[in-house]
Amino acid sequence: MSRTTISLSEAKQGDILRIVSIDVQGVLRRRLLDLGFVVGNEVEMLRHSPLGDPTAFRVSNTTIALRREESSLIYGELIGGEE
Amino acid sequence: MMKHYTVAFAGNPNTGKSTLFNLLTGLRQHTGNWAGKTVISAEGEFTHNNRVYKAIDLPGTYSLYSNSADEEAARDYIIFEQPDVTLVVLDATSLERNLNLALQVLEITGRAVVCINLIDEARKFGIDINLKAISKRLGVPVVAISARNKIGIDALLDQVERVATGAFTSKPLQITYNDEIEQGIAQLVPMIEGVIGSKYPARWIALRLMDGDDSLLTSLKANMDPKSTSNAKEVVGHGVTACH
Numbered sequence: 001m002s003r004t005t006i007s008l009s010e011a012k013q014g015d016i017l018r019i020v021s022i023d024v025q026g027v028l029r030r031r032l033l034d035l036g037f038v039v040g041n042e043v044e045m046l047r048h049s050p051l052g053d054p055t056a057f058r059v060s061n062t063t064i065a066l067r068r069e070e071s072s073l074i075y076g077e078l079i080g081g082e083e
Numbered sequence: 084m085m086k087h088y089t090v091a092f093a094g095n096p097n098t099g100k101s102t103l104f105n106l107l108t109g110l111r112q113h114t115g116n117w118a119g120k121t122v123i124s125a126e127g128e129f130t131h132n133n134r135v136y137k138a139i140d141l142p143g144t145y146s147l148y149s150n151s152a153d154e155e156a157a158r159d160y161i162i163f164e165q166p167d168v169t170l171v172v173l174d175a176t177s178l179e180r181n182l183n184l185a186l187q188v189l190e191i192t193g194r195a196v197v198c199i200n201l202i203d204e205a206r207k208f209g210i211d212i213n214l215k216a217i218s219k220r221l222g223v224p225v226v227a228i229s230a231r232n233k234i235g236i237d238a239l240l241d242q243v244e245r246v247a248t249g250a251f252t253s254k255p256l257q258i259t260y261n262d263e264i265e266q267g268i269a270q271l272v273p274m275i276e277g278v279i280g281s282k283y284p285a286r287w288i289a290l291r292l293m294d295g296d297d298s299l300l301t302s303l304k305a306n307m308d309p310k311s312t313s314n315a316k317e318v319v320g321h322g323v324t325a326c327h
Contacts, residue, residue, distance in 0.1 A: 027150055030294075034146035036180050060180040 004078045008057065008071035011045035017076030018042055024073045036060030037074060044081070088247040089137045091160055093188055094172030095181050096143035099200040101125070103172060103230035104140040107240075124156070131240040136247070139166065145180070147187045148296070155298055161191055162283060163306050167247045169195045175205035175212060175227065185221065186258065190287045193255035195223045196242045202227040203234060222254040257286075267293050279307065 005020055019039050024032055036059040037043070044058040054065040066074075094100035108127025125140040141160055142153035161169055171188050173181035178199070188195055199212060218225035224242035228235035245251035259265065271289035279288075283303075291299045 030146070030148050031150050034148070034150070034183060061177045062180065 005075055006078065008043060008045070008066065008074045008076060009055070009068050010072075011043075011076075011078075012081070013045055013047055015045045015081035016042055016079050017045075018079050019074060019076045021075045022073065023075070024070055028070065032070065032074070035064055036062065042079070043074075043076060087135050087137050088167040089139065089164070090168045090170055090243060090247070091139045091141055091164075091166040092170050092172060093141050093157055093161070093184065094143055094200075095145050095174060095177075095184060098143070098172045098174040098181065099230045100143060100172040101140055103198070103200060103228070104138060106230050106233065106236070108138050124160075131244060134244065134247075136243070139164075144184065146184060147191070148291075148294075155302070158191075158299070159302050159306075161188065163302070165192070165282075167194060168243050170198055170243060171195055172198045172200050175199045175201045176208060176210065178212070186256070189221060189223065189255040190258065190290070191284050193223060193253035194246055195253070195255065196239070196246055197221060197223055197225040198239055199225065199227045200230055203229040203232055221256050224251060224253075260290075264290075264293065279303065 006017070008017065011017060019037060019041050021039065022029060022032060022037060041059060046056040046058055046063060048055050049065070054067045055071060056063050056065050057071075058064075092100050092104050104125065104127065107129040108125075109129075124142060127138045127140075129136050129138055139160065141157040144151075144154045144157050147154055147158040147161070160166070169188055169192055171185045173185060185195075185197055197217070199214070199217075202212070205212065212227060214225050214227055224246065226235055226239040226242050228239050230236075242251070246253065260268070268286055268289045271292060272285045275283075275285040275288050275292075279285075288299070288303070
């Protein structure tokens with residue numbers, strides 16, 4: 001059972017990840033948890049913005065855009081999508 | 084003259100919280116501004132079974148963990164003003180996210196009613212909600228409504244009445260944390276109660292202190308100071324109706 005673990009910033013369009021760890025700290029961590037970025041939750045990478053950053057993710061039935069600063073610190077295992 | 088009960092409306096943004104608030108209070112509302120906060124919330128009145136309720140529409144928030152002035156205002160109102168009932172309005176189509184706020188409120192107070200709004204919308208999506216099961220787990224009344232189509236409003240107000248009058252004894256879900264955190268809580272709670280008495284939810288405050296929540300400490304200090312307590316109770320009318 002070895003699935004690839006990548007950061008959300010490395011996800012490609014359509015990838016679905018199950019979050020395994022969040023390395024963001026402080027108030028921002030709290031914020032991300034409140035918005036549904038919780039270990040065990042599924043996240044789908046929807047699309048990059050025209051300039052590449054931020055990136056839109058689907059989590060708990062809502063679309064949320066994250067900058068690379070945050071998305072690179074959230075890790076998940078690939079459970080579905082393209083490739 | 085019967086006692087007026089206060090009902091605070093809490094909920095995520097876009098849950099139809101203000102739709103419900105406006106439906107119940109009609110045009111009898113004005114805005115308030117608490118404790119020097121710039122956040123404005125609407126205030127109004129409604130009656131049910133000949134009882135008059137004062138309704139306060141708190142800012143829409145995802146959380147009470149002070150990421151913003153809105154969240155601080157909502158949190159401070161529930162903790163320091165201690166409404167008779169906190170009505171937590173949830174979006175039936177997005178319960179997972181919305182229940183986060185419900186759990187946070189229940190950690191502060193058991194005097195709560197959970198109102199699952201947009202139930203007609205959820206049914207359209209084929210979402211079936213087991214109200215009894217949720218109510219049993221949360222330990223407070225749970226009612227499904229549609230504020231827009233006026234479904235379930237009477238049933239909701241019946242539950243608000245039961246909690247307000249004390250006819251319903253809630254046993255709010257208490258989350259058990261890991262040993263380290265529970266030991267911290269056990270150490271802090273007696274100290275907190277020693278300093279501020281039993282008026283405030285010591286377990287919840289212990290959790291916030293361990294989380295390094297400076298904003299809560301500031302609010303606590305302001306409310307402990309007798310001079311500012313009178314200010315905190317003051318509600319200023321602005322003659323403008325603000326909706327959230």
